[in-house]
Amino acid sequence: MALTNSQYNALMREYEAQQAIDREDCQRRKEEVYAKIPQMKALEAQAGELALLRFQKMMTEKSIDVGLGFKEEIQDIQREKAKLLKEHGFPQDYMQMHYVCPECKDTGKVDGKKCHCFQMKALKLLYAQSNIDGTLQKENFDNFSFQYYDNRKRLAGIGLTNYEYMKNIIRHCQKYIENFGQQKESILFYGNTGVGKTFLTNCIAKALLDRGYAVLYFSSAELFDQVAKVKLRREPEDGGDIEDIVDTCDLLVIDDLGTELVNNFVNSELFHIINNRLLAGKGTIISTNLDLKAMRDNYTERITSRIINQYTTIPLYGEDIRGKK
Template sequence: MNQDVFQEAFNRISARRLKAKAENEQRNQEIDSKIPEIAEINYQLAQTASRILMGEDIEILKRQNLQAQRYCAQLLENHGYPADYLDMHYTCPKCQDTGYYGNDYCTCLKQMISSVNIENMNRNSRLKLCEFSQFSLEYYRNIILKETDSNNIEHEIDCYPVMERILQYCKQYAANFSLHSPSLLFYGRSGVGKTHLSLSIVSEVLKSGHEVIYDSICDLLNRIENEHFNQKFSGTDTLTAILNAELLVLDDLGTEFQTNYTLSVIYNIINTRLNHKLPTIITANMGNKALAETYDPRIVSRLFAVYKPLKFVGKDIRRMKMQ
């Protein structure tokens, strides 16, 4: 494991412990001044250790202490405080915010290590987060595209209502995101807002406290390959993080340099996450035909049947903005 990542995670857990302690002391001071009787009892309780040393009966002291504690809880409630007001309130009661449980790392520390890992990965991502508020439907207004379907019949597509529905869907998806959310496939020509909307979803889902990994497929594959073939690499395990993240956004499927190795990694990611029912959003600058020519039919059929495919339409907004 990467030492820096571990240290950062451990520091954050330690900070929780210090905070719990400081808050507990504050509550104690407050009660000391408001309910002097409790202050007196606490003073007596603090003498227990020395009374044991003086030879007093431990069993009797134990019983007295228990009674005193119950009496304190009663006093607190009589004064309108919760009975556990003076207890320590740890974020993780299991390990009392030490990060260790038995001889092992506590789940809270493991969780924190994975969060720090993911934060680092996302910080290195070339993609920058977007917001729904910066997404304008005006770019799709009065844009009518002609398309021929698989039966060679020509259709006209009014882009505005199509994209209005997609925007609405994405906002709902982000607001209601859970581990049961479906996986999405954003496809269509380049520059029509696929990356923008997927990263707007990421912004919202991150705000609700979920673990999200987002990056272009090229950069992720590079990183996985480096770690795979270079034992001395930093020690972070990108593939494991990708397979387990609560939401994964793979941007620009189809732009990667394809080898047997990259293809097998992509299949592994898509299959494993589907098996674990973890939501994934994939964007691709190509249609179903091109995807079918590039990838194994089993994968393409999953992308179109198990993922929810959303076809983005419009003109290249990058170019419209430049003009």
């Protein structure tokens, strides 16, 4: 589920097209201003000439100080332009470039790294490949029901019925979503098959996607298969973006941890992913059928200690509810 070279190139062409639209829009706004304020065009030309003279003088005399006089003249022109715009009811930035993404200026990159907006575009493509969009339309908080959870028998050691317990869990999940912009907590959901781990995870993923966060979803087996394709085989059509997105997306979801074939490669990559995201303050949600003891048996101590000590671990209880629906 990594971006192919052709998909990457298609995204970059989208950015090039958007830049052309940005330039056309800027020129259109300038022409509108010139029509209402004829002297504005002359002021712009004068500022451009002064800027060029300043640069030439600095290069000729190899000194920054010689350009100070030009700088003051240019600033005077800028103030005059701002005054004219205000007098004629135009915003101060009306003649400047306006971008869909001001952070990368519609280039897709910031300081040589992929911008958040590029991640969102890439994830949209990846989700189209995986059909996860259809799943999230069904598995979300609007469709969550407590009717499948027992409200008679109290859970041992907790003192609540499973119904009451799940009410608390849902409140925690909703608080997690509300606070996500300030504190990207990581969560481990664990419990038997069919108790709602994946459904809860999808509820959170859908809510955060709707708020504009970059959310990447993988089953555990699929995640390590995709990483292996990039790292071990270096397939020519593989753009390699998967590693970057896994490390930098706002929320990474790893579903069904423990269903993959656990070996040295998986242990190494899982530690890398978990550790990098914790250090970067990025949120991760892991769901698994394994209890904490089984996790210690399956994975290295470095992995389990980080999950158990630095994640919020949430056990889920009850019977398989999928047969009740």
